[in-house]
Amino acid sequence: MRVEQFELWASRARPPVIFWLSGFTFPTGFLTAVLQSSARQNNISVDSLSWEFIVSSVDDSNLVYPPKDGVWVRGLYLEGAGWDRKNSCLVEAEPMQLVCLMPTIHFRPAESRKKSAKGMYSCPCYYYPNRAGSSDRPSFVIGIDLRSGAMTSDHWIKRGTALLMSLDS
Numbered sequence: 001m002r003v004e005q006f007e008l009w010a011s012r013a014r015p016p017v018i019f020w021l022s023g024f025t026f027p028t029g030f031l032t033a034v035l036q037s038s039a040r041q042n043n044i045s046v047d048s049l050s051w052e053f054i055v056s057s058v059d060d061s062n063l064v065y066p067p068k069d070g071v072w073v074r075g076l077y078l079e080g081a082g083w084d085r086k087n088s089c090l091v092e093a094e095p096m097q098l099v100c101l102m103p104t105i106h107f108r109p110a111e112s113r114k115k116s117a118k119g120m121y122s123c124p125c126y127y128y129p130n131r132a133g134s135s136d137r138p139s140f141v142i143g144i145d146l147r148s149g150a151m152t153s154d155h156w157i158k159r160g161t162a163l164l165m166s167l168d169s
Contacts, residue, residue: 017063018072018104022165027141031107034071038109041069052110053144055088056103063104070108076125078102080161089149090121090156102163105144120145121153125163141165 002023009016024030031051039046056063056072063072078100082093085103093100122143124131133139144163148156 015066015071017066018060018074020075021073022075027165031142034107035109038069044111048112049109050112051142051144052108053146054106054108055083055146056106057085057088060104067106067108070106072104073107074104075165076102076105077164077167078123078161079129079164080159081156084149087147087149089147090151090161091149099164099167117145119148121148121156121161123156123161123163125165127165129164129167131162 001020005016005020005023019030021027021030035049035051036046039049060074066072078090079098080093081090082097082100083089083102084091123146125141125144126139127133127137127141128139131139
């Protein structure tokens with residue numbers, strides 16, 4: 001899948017509409033490049049940018065054009081919670097459901113904001129289910145703000161709710 005993503009990108013000579021973030025060896029480098037590109041485009045300092053995350057409520061087949069600013073990202077798995085597509089927020093997972101596929105997320109560069117808004121959970125995103133990582137490669141990638149729904153962010157912290165880029169250890 002990784003080779004397919006880059007092969008398609010190279011053959012078309014333009015970036016894909018939706019990126020499979022897990023296909024990157026160094027996804028934080030890719031995300032930094034997106035921020036830098038946005039900073040240049042808008043003639044602002046890259047240090048003044050942070051991320052705004054918008055979870056898509058439509059099917060991926062409807063995403064035919066890249067977003068005006070930022071990138072569409074697919075292929076993340078939600079562990080310790082479920083996702084309510086209708087209300088676009090976290091919910092309790094179905095019984096016996098350990099992980100669920102997260103809908104595509106719009107990673108949109110935005111001028112730095114203060115702390116996370118009320119009703120949001122800063123969900124950590126990890127490379128692997130082994131969240132501790134190793135001495136040569138930490139597992140944490142980025143914190144992604146998700147609407148916490150009827151529960152508080154403390155509830156999802158206690159649940160250990162996280163996004164995973166891969167289900168393989």
